[in-house]
Amino acid sequence: MRRNRVAAAAVAGTMTLTAAACGSSGDSEAKGATSPPAPSGEPSGGTQPTQPAKEPILLAFGGDTHFEGVLRSRLNNPSTAFGPVAKQLRAADLAMVNLETAITTGGTPAPGKQFTFRAPATVFKALKAAGVDVTSMANNHGMDYMEGGLRDSLAAIKRAKFPTVGIGKDADAAYRPYRVTVKGNKLAIVGATQVLDNNLIQAWTATDTQGGLASAKNVPRMVQAVKEASQGSDVVIVHLHWGAELQACPLPRQKELAEKLIAAGADVLVGGHAHIPLGGGYQDGAYVHYGMGNFVFYSANGKTAESGVLFLRVENGKVTKDKWAPARISGGIPIPLKGAQAKAAVKRWNGLRDCTGLQARPS
Template sequence: MRLPRALPLFAVVAAVASLAACSSSGSPEQGKDPQAKQVDRQTAASPTEKPTPQRRPYTISFGGDVHFEGGLRSRLADPRTALGPIASVLRRSDLTMVNLETAITTGGTPAPGKQFTFRAPASAFTALKAAGVDVVSMANNHGMDYMESGLADSLAAIRRSRFPVVGIGKDAAEAYKPFRRTVNGNRVAIIGATQVLDAEFIQSWTATADKGGLASAKDEASLLRAVRQARRNSDTVIVHLHWGTEMQKCPNQAQLSLAPKLVKAGADVIVGGHAHILLGSGYLDNAYVNYGMGNFVFYNSNPATTGRTGVLTLTINGRKVMKDSWTPATIQGGVPVPMTGAARTRAVADWKALRSCAGLSARP
């Protein structure tokens, strides 16, 4: 048998190098499994690059007007239970909002000539948070019941508590500034403003470029500008308004005029209260409008009118309001108690019937 002639050294080295190259650059089946390859790709990605979250529906619940005046003040002795049994409903949603219709102060000077002035200590924020409330609006006709000194106390309490509040601020920029949160990949922006202000307080209570106060819906240009700005970088834009006429069952002309302007500016949801009673809810084109949430945590209620309340829950994905649901309740001892059985069924039907005079639809 003839033996092969010895190869030169440089040829042996080249052959070994070639073999190694083939081994390292082969297909996954030849040297690396697919999972390991995926890990390599992830490792190679920029460490600062964040994956875009997949957007999916979220829920947001709304309650009506809240204060802790009169007999309700004692409920703040234990903030964990201050809102009573309705808290179990509020906690179910991804976001929850109410109208906080009071100044947050223990001092201050009552607004001159006002028949009703509301104030509460900062523990009101603790109570709301404990009940599952995520954000409140203080843009209403009681938000500055204790005038400038009460405003200063309210703003200081907001800063200390870090509880999200809209519709009030040290200047107009802060008062119209939206609350923002990303929920299930949806960038949500909520703006608060009031269309209801006593004539003698419009000037002194309205926030301006260099003065603190409330976000006013009477200044439509400023409110619409805030909505358009929020629209640019939000998936859902919500406007919470204090509006309507006390004890009037149908929306007034000011409400009917403002709602379509807000929708045109980019609002997807408009919710509000003030009238002490429930008003209609439904769709205005593709947007969702509620004209009146009624009382919620309130010392004065009539079971047949002002004592009827509830929680509005919307299921939303981006700009699309996919579903609305109503959890009816009655105010007992100043706090909402959810209804059950046949009474609940009748209350839901009554609530749906309210939209007949509101010019709203059951579907978009």
């Protein structure tokens, strides 16, 4: 999908990203993605293959997304399912959201859960149309319809060929990073969840012999996954489902995990679960965001309707600038804010950093 150059310059705003710096030169699995050079020994027009130059890239992240309840009918027209926020997602070189639902029309609802979410496979058409390039299903709703729903989800992912992390036929597949080269930058993206219902941990956690989700509760396995992802990568992105619902400050276990994953090689840690935005900032050369809040979410109202898109500019393997583009969810869809409303929302978002221990700018 070709990037909208005008939109790219507009959303970049104070990040001083020009259309030339953020534009895409072609179509691939991610906007702005490039193909690898020809293998050694293959003809290349008389010249040796060269690695593409690394250009600055723009990443975009949205929060918890599903198409439950009143949102289901929006999948009847996947091209417009995300509403106006899709313009912002398309403006990034790579965009990612948390897909908080099983992809099935069957399966058995998980026992003991008050809320179970599922959506048909057309959700992948909606994600692609909105400019989303990769998603994580490692969350406390990814296996809401148990083993049958998992089989359907994996089959739908395979048919759609949509990059999806944090879920798989076994642990190796669930923890395996999605790798893509974007404007010469080799990215590796890992997804995992730190939130699982106690009675479902065993059934939902991927193992050597069982399909399921990548669990961040297994810290050594998570550290191993990040170390493996960092091999041959310029940028490692870790998407985490973590924190406590409606709690605006990160839990000690979130901070502890962030520290360990940064030490293992993570450059970007972005997550969700609280249903409200949390703070973000810089730590030890990495960028950490503790909670994106809801994004496309049917029951959002009041505080849980506060939403937005996080933009990160990456240069030479590091995040150099960040921007919060605020939105408010109406009818389940995030509507970008403008003017005084946007300014006030950004001020609130910046204030959320106070309890995170993160820095406002890279050191």
